[in-house]
Amino acid sequence: MSRLNRIWLLAAAALSLGAPLCAQQSLPPAPYAYRQLPDPAQERAAHELMQTLRCLTCQSQSIADSDAPMAGDMRHQVRTRIAAGEDPEAIRAWLIERYGDYVSYTPHVSATTWPLYAGPAVLALIAALLFRRRLARRA
Template structure:
């Protein structure tokens, strides 16, 4: 019975896990609730460069804390959301954005699997066309058949 209870508990553990949110230090928070809400919304769009799959709003890493501080400073200075994101992107590159912008680099990145697949399909098609173009060997002559029969009989 204990083993069954332990197995059920272990199976349910991932479902019961609550994702951890970064605890924003009250000293980091902006006094204006509207600005704080904007800063948090911007923070959800920026990637933590240490954690890589978390936003700076969800990360406890030191770099994420520094980025949250920069975002709040820019919001308090009166920058728009786009200006704040551009400020951070200029310093850390497009990788800092959780949803990268559509530009030539990202289009090439997303299109590259289809391009590679198309080149592979063309290579396979060319291989089979070339293979089909090769003429089959001529039929055996009477002399060759006789020799083959002799060799098979031995």
């Protein structure tokens, strides 16, 4: 291998290994990501809403329980909007519009979520029909 090829290979390796270091978050967390609202009633409303919203990074934790930077940004948005007097359901609707139905632990019935509600009922109906048919054969 020639000297020039080695240099190119080392440069490519350095660039590919250095890219993840550049991708780390360098911004400080949003002000209300880890700080509560001064009004206890507003903080309670914000916390109740945050418990029903899913962290898109962790996917199994609510934004209230997650330490992911994205969850911190979402907590900040919720607290800021609650402090401005916005209704929690309006905030939920805004977050669903922005991030999709997956962000809510309690999705509303829509064109994309109806199979989640209808699927179990259809499966139970099929199972009941198969069970009834099997009992009719034995009798």
